[in-house]
Amino acid sequence: MNKLKYIFLALTVFVFASCEEDIPTAEGTNYVTFSKSTYSTSVDVGATKSFDVTVFTANTSGSDRTINLSVDPASTAAAGSYTVPTSVTIPGGSNVGTLTVQLSDTNLGIGVNALILKFDAVEGLANGGSATLNYIQNCSEVTATLAINFDGYGSETSWVITDSLGGVVASKAAGTYADGQATASETITLCAGRDFTFTINDSFGDGLSFPANGTYSLTIGGVVKASGGGDFGSTEATAFDTK
Numbered sequence: 001m002n003k004l005k006y007i008f009l010a011l012t013v014f015v016f017a018s019c020e021e022d023i024p025t026a027e028g029t030n031y032v033t034f035s036k037s038t039y040s041t042s043v044d045v046g047a048t049k050s051f052d053v054t055v056f057t058a059n060t061s062g063s064d065r066t067i068n069l070s071v072d073p074a075s076t077a078a079a080g081s082y083t084v085p086t087s088v089t090i091p092g093g094s095n096v097g098t099l100t101v102q103l104s105d106t107n108l109g110i111g112v113n114a115l116i117l118k119f120d121a122v123e124g125l126a127n128g129g130s131a132t133l134n135y136i137q138n139c140s141e142v143t144a145t146l147a148i149n150f151d152g153y154g155s156e157t158s159w160v161i162t163d164s165l166g167g168v169v170a171s172k173a174a175g176t177y178a179d180g181q182a183t184a185s186e187t188i189t190l191c192a193g194r195d196f197t198f199t200i201n202d203s204f205g206d207g208l209s210f211p212a213n214g215t216y217s218l219t220i221g222g223v224v225k226a227s228g229g230g231d232f233g234s235t236e237a238t239a240f241d242t243k
Contacts, residue, residue: 031058032067032119033128041103042138043081045193048104053117053131055088055097065090069099072116072130078107078165082115101133108137109165109194139191142242144220146186146198149229151214154181156203159216161188164195174203190220192242198226199237207232 035054043049057065068087083102090097101115118130150157154177161169170188177184190196198218208214208229215229218240226238 030124031126031128032056034117034131037129037131039131039133041133041135043103043105043108043135044138045140045191046105048102051101051103051133051135053099053101053133055090055099057090057095057097060093060095061090063092065092067097067125068120068122069117070120072118075114075116077113077115077133077135078109080104080106081108081113084115084117103135105137107165109163109167111163111167111169112136137191140193141189142192142220144188144190144218144225144242146184146188146216146218148177148184148186148216149208149214150177150181150183151208152211153179153204154184155179157200157208158203159198159200161190162197162199169196174201190242194243195239195241197237197239199235200228200232201235202233205234207234207236 033056035056039051039053041049041051055067057067066087066089069084070086071082071084081104085099085101088097088099099117101117113135115133115135116130117133119125119127146159148154148157148159155175157177158172158174160171163169169190170186172186200216202208208216209231213230215227217227218225218238220242225240228236228238
């Protein structure tokens with residue numbers, strides 16, 4: 001019975017010490033893992049930045065260990081916006097390594113870039129799965145105003161603003177507005193210095209033309225960036241910028 005008590009006490013001390021250090025250790029195992037499954041950061045406009053990802057192994061070694069890794073093809077990060085080393089080194093006498101990822105404002109557009117990191121398969125080496133680094137562009141914001149005068153059938157109208165990479169920045173679906181509704185005004189936040197496309201759609205296919213002609217205009221700082229109305233058919237698209 002006394003022996004069982006000593007074993008229980010030893011296990012309690014081990015667990016407590018592990019929690020205090022917040023570093024996974026388990027001698028005799030061969031295991032590697034990222035410190036988190038998800039990381040988040042941002043990149044300034046026109047800038048680059050370094051982001052450190054911590055890697056743990058389950059035990060220590062007397063010499064440096066190199067563990068290969070790669071970018072998962074399922075990543076949705078913009079091409080050219082990241083540089084990832086092909087390996088991470090765990091220094092001798094430690095079970096903690098640092099992977100430094102280089103990020104840049106290249107083709108970032110609007111929205112979240114998901115960069116998925118994974119360890120390459122090695123026989124006898126278990127791992128804790130992949131880690132995702134989510135990053136966005138910090139941008140100077142501008143405010144756009146969309147004004148729509150409906151033709152009597154507001155439920156047919158929808159619109160979308162996309163960035164230069166095709167990402168949806170803002171939108172409203174058909175059915176958002178009501179039939180008989182006279183006007184609508186939308187305030188939209190956009191990044192400065194970027195190219196966008198405004199597209200308005202009519203589900204019936206007669207634009208803003210029946211029973212009376214309607215109009216729409218998208219303005220930024222009093223400058224009209226997109227406008228139209230009447231019978232534009234099912235859709236009408238206008239490219240504009242915030243430069």
